[in-house]
């Protein structure tokens with residue numbers, strides 16, 4: 001059964017009922033993410049499945065899909081990255097609880113039964129946003145393009161002068 005994601009995650013309650021939710025958000029619905037991205041109206045698709053492992057450990061399996069328009073740290077133009085974080089989290093009351101869990105789970109010590117859905121999604125997206133986003137192709141760096149622009153502005157004699165200087169060395 002699929003339904004829109006409630007604003008508040010009720011961890012144990014959702015897990016014990018094995019609920020699955022999916023919802024389409026927009027980047028602007030996630031305040032901490034929208035500060036970092038320029039594509040505010042772009043979609044963020046989220047799917048969350050809850051279940052209880054070993055009859056007592058609430059788990060969330062999820063997938064988020066979004067395009068992130070960031071500023072390339074090499075050429076300062078926009079770079080659009082497709083991000084698709086997938087996660088499988090087990091919420092433990094104490095570390096001992098996790099000892100028998102499958103290693104595919106990322107474990108989190110947590111005693112909160114309720115937390116904000118938006119904050120939860122935001123944290124999972126923040127993990128995958130690169131600190132220094134860059135184009136995959138070799139875009140020119142600011143330093144590389146600077147001399148080319150200068151040459152265009154200079155007159156031919158100045159370039160000759162430069163050549164002479166180089167020969168002397």
Ligand SMILES: [Zn+2]
Pocket residue numbers: 072073074075076077079134135139140
């Ligand atoms: Zn670039």
